[in-house]
Amino acid sequence: MRRTRTTLRGAAAVITAAGAVTVPAAAAGTAHAATGQVPYQCTIFSTVFDYDATVTVTAPASASAGDTVTVRADFSDLPGVAPLPIESWTTSGTLTVSGAQSGSVPVSAPKRTGPIPAHGAVPIGEVTGKLTLSGGGEVRLAPGGLTIVADAGAQATISCTPKQTPASLATISVGEGGPAASVSPSSVVQGGAVSVTGSGWRPGAADIALCDANGAACKADDLAGVTASVNAAGELTASATVAESASVGARAIVVGQGTVRRAVPLTVTAKSQPPTGQCAGRAADECGEQKINLTVDGGPLTMSREPGEVDLTPVTLDGTEQTATGSLRRVEVIDARGGTAGWSLTGTLTDFTSSGGTRIPAGNLTWTPACTAAPGSSAVTPGSAGPLDTTTAATLCNAPDGSGRIVGGTFGADAGVSLKVPATTGAGRYTAVLTLTLS
Structure with missing residues (x-):
């Protein structure tokens, strides 16, 4: 279940997203290690930022061909880019392998829980992996990519890529001994x-x-x-x-x-597949077949939101009930699960309050939901127009189950809102909080 909070001011609405990750440090034995600076470029949603990481890579100084060794990388804190507190996060990435063997070794850390305060630096810490040494010689390790998946009310993925090829920070001298x-x-x-x-x-x-x-x-x-x-x-x-x-x-x-x-x-x-009949009776140099395979991996159900607040039109008291209007910030839902299950996006609202202590009940605000499906996406329907409530969730958008058919795609959700301001309302600036939940 994903949740997001929107602050309505006089009325006004705020939407944000964030992410980051960490791992507890693990003790290392006698090993070769070095520390270097690695400039990363990171992306969260459409925001790009720099992460100048201090990275220490640790690995055994020596081992034998065929050994499986533990390799570690310790990262300095990620800059605070999340405007909301981060509740939990996980970290994964790779170390680049060169020298006597090549490729990459996956490294990761267990899930960690916060909270990390809004705009607070996120400790990445140590990630670990296992590398099997295939032959003798020097095997060098360098930092590779890094991915942080965070829950800050909504799931956010931060992808970090080195701006240039990092230098090797650990070397394993691999001997030929052993079985x-x-x-x-x-x-x-x-x-x-x-x-x-x-x-x-x-x-x-x-x-x-x-x-x-x-x-x-x-x-x-x-x-x-x-x-x-x-x-x-x-x-x-x-x-x-x-x-x-x-x-x-x-x-x-x-x-x-x-x-x-x-x-x-x-x-x-690859194994040559049996003929489909298209090449039956024809020479191999005149007709051939190739099997084409595709693996489709399912992704998450996520939402992202436009930044900023929603300001309702101001009203001037004149002894009668007034109406303030506005529109919510647009929410984008991506269903990449590749399954038949649907989803719903619902909202609850607090009462409007002012610094003077006066209130406007949450039920005085009504919304008119609007939902769209991007080309190629499955169906989505808007919720009913009506008042919001402090405890009973109202539906903004709903995507039904596929009844045996695959559903998913990209969807937009927003709503026009209208607030009844009673004639007896005290003057001032009022604020309420709208919480949207994706499930």
Whole structure:
């Protein structure tokens, strides 16, 4: 459930959004570490700001090929850009890997809770990850991208990218020692079989998994029919079938036994699909088919709001009831979940109060909702025109369930508002708070 608050002044309405993230620091053992300055450019909604981060990257000074090591990055505080208190946040990112192996290693931190005051600096702190070392040589680590997802009444994502390529801040000297492993063949088609052999292992059971090229992001479903054991002489024998759904490209077979892990490079190639009939009876050099796959990942249900306040038209008391009018700041709802569930956007309102202590009841304000769906989006309907209440939520916009059909898209929500000002109202400036809830 997402909530946003809008302040109505005499009447007036305010809308804001924010985000940021942190992680508790974790103790590091004997390790190589260095600190550097990394200028980032960050984006939250349509706002771009600079983050000149002080970053310390920590990793073991030395390790053996096949070891899985813990790497850490400690970031200085993020500038305070959130105009509302931040209730909770999570941090994730990457460290760039170069030298004896290349790629990136994901790093993250557990969810943290605040509150962080409005416009307060957000402590990022330490993020950690696991890197499997695939071979001997020097492996260098440098800060990469950073993403902070914060809840400040509404979910906000802050994406930070280095302005230029950061310098390496940690180096691991990787030796060739420890148990050895090899895979045959070194390149296999989806659905093909592989065998793994090795020496220097502890007699007993062992595990093998198919992972990315860095030995991380292992997927249990990528291998089938796995057998692995080590005899009394320390000789490893293992076999498995690569799943037809396994991702193609540079991968690694990772052998594990207790805390010891060894990664062996493996290339997975796409399996030729059976003919659909279009090429039946034709030579291979005259007709060929390629299977095209698409993965669609669902996203969140979020809302964002135009900044600023909503000022109602001023009124002058003349002994009769007066009417002040205005329009709410536009709210944008994005439903990127890729499912059949609908959503609703509702609001409650406090009474209007003045510095002199006089009030105008919340029910004196009525709204006339207006909702629009962007091209290609599913249906959305406005709520009924009528008064607002301090406790009973009124519907601004509603997107119904899809009844088995996928719904979603981008939607706009706003409303015209009208406030009845009684003839007995005291002179002054009045303020009320409208809370919008997306669920």
